[in-house]
Amino acid sequence: MVQKQQFLPKYNLQNVVSGQRYLLVLDDVWTREVHKWEQLKARLQHGGMGSAVLTTTRDGRVAEMMRTVEAYNLTALTDQYIKEIIETRAFSCFKKEEERPSVLVNMVDEIVERCAGSPLAATALGSVLCTKTTKEEWEAVLSRSIICTEENGILPILKLSYNDLPSHMKQCFAFCAIFPKDHKIDVDKLIQLWIAHGFIQENQTLLETIGKQIFNELASRSFFQDVKQVQDCVEEIEYNGLFYSRTTCKIHDLMHDVALSVMKKECALATEETSKIECVVATEEPSQSEWLPNTARHLFLSCKEPERKLNSSLENSSPAIQTLLCDGHTESSLQHLAKCSSLQAFQLCS
Incomplete structure (x- = not known):
């Protein structure tokens, strides 16, 4: 049995499992990108006899893509x-x-x-x-x-x-509708976003400390899950073994639905994986009416050429954008941000 690794670089996975009997559990999988599964499966096939991979998902198409045996549909608990x-x-x-x-x-x-x-x-x-x-x-x-x-x-x-939450906690959690489902959220960055929007009130205590208290309370009530310390690295120095530690969490997809039901059309999400989106969806050639309505206040760009999608959408519209998060690399400038006079939080995530 392979011992649990706190951080396992992808280039080392094949060596770790080679000849070892293992059980790998992939919980709550949403990704439908077949090539990623094929790459992972190719590395896992070097494991010993009797090795197994157990996958859970709420997406039937994911189960169909990944299965090697018939999928088992869970029934309600007694x-x-x-x-x-x-x-x-x-x-x-x-x-x-x-x-x-x-x-x-x-x-x-x-x-x-x-x-x-x-x-x-x-x-x-x-x-x-x-x-x-x-x-x-x-x-x-x-x-x-x-x-x-x-x-x-x-x-x-x-x-x-x-x-049942206090009003300030409602604001903090509902804001999380901006993230895609199954997104790994950096807790410290989330707290900074709460502070930027004024969700955390000033008093004798540091805002970051209050933010951590709010996060811990929400996590204890099951609004957040999979809270863990992980080791991460800057891509350019990955092979030099230079890592840093951070706390991440996820939101259960049903709790994410709660946040969406509160925020309604205030969150807009541009992504290539349209199957994951519950609210507003970006198409290959998005129009303002399709993915960026005038009601949008919080934007998350997780797609190729995010600046092209946003520039074309903002060219003929002026939604009162307060938050812009970009999960990827931009090749050119964001031309129309000057129109967003209400922009309070802007973050490029690598």
Whole structure:
């Protein structure tokens, strides 16, 4: 079995697995780029007999692209497991099980029915109830429209957990709709963006410290996941072994849907992978009406020639852009940024 590596450069993967029996888990895969999977598979084939790759995805086309055996479709969790998740979250402040108020324990079964077998819904709803200590508060939660349906899935329950946040935390999380789904977010850069937009109020404490507190609270409520310290490198010096450490996180795609439902058309995303986009989509020759509506305030460019897409879109329009993030290299200048007088955050990400 190959030991877990904190950082594994792609050029070293083949050597590490060569002749070794391994189990590799690729969780929540969205990328449909076949060539990337073929490159990875070519390196993994040097492993020992009995090696296996387990992939999870919510995208049927990804499962079809990657599979070597028939895909297994997961079913909803049984009520027993959903109940355990809710009780663990909702009663986390009680050290002993016998300390839990019986009147609240008796209400758990009704809450289980609302979750429709979704562990994420159970986690989110349990987190909301954790701060409620009376029957009246629990009944107030249950009285809200949090019924799962085939049309809207568990979004009402997840939206309930969002509505339970303080107003400044709502701003911070909703802003994350700017990122593509499954995007690895740099936590320190995210906090700086929150500060740039004035989401964090000034007081006696450093804004960065408050930002970290807000992030940790949101992560504890399951708004962020996969929070980890990673080693990264500057591309030009990768082979010299010069790395730096940073904290990254992701947003569960259903929680991302919550952020999108709040921001609506305020976020615009230009990307080659249109299948990943839930809100506004850039085509090969984007027009202002297709991907950059006048309601757009926050832009994320993750595509080839981002400056060409943005320049052509801004030529005949003037949306009040407040945030511009570019995940890639630009070959030429961004010609019309002077029109964006409300621009508060501009970042080129490598």
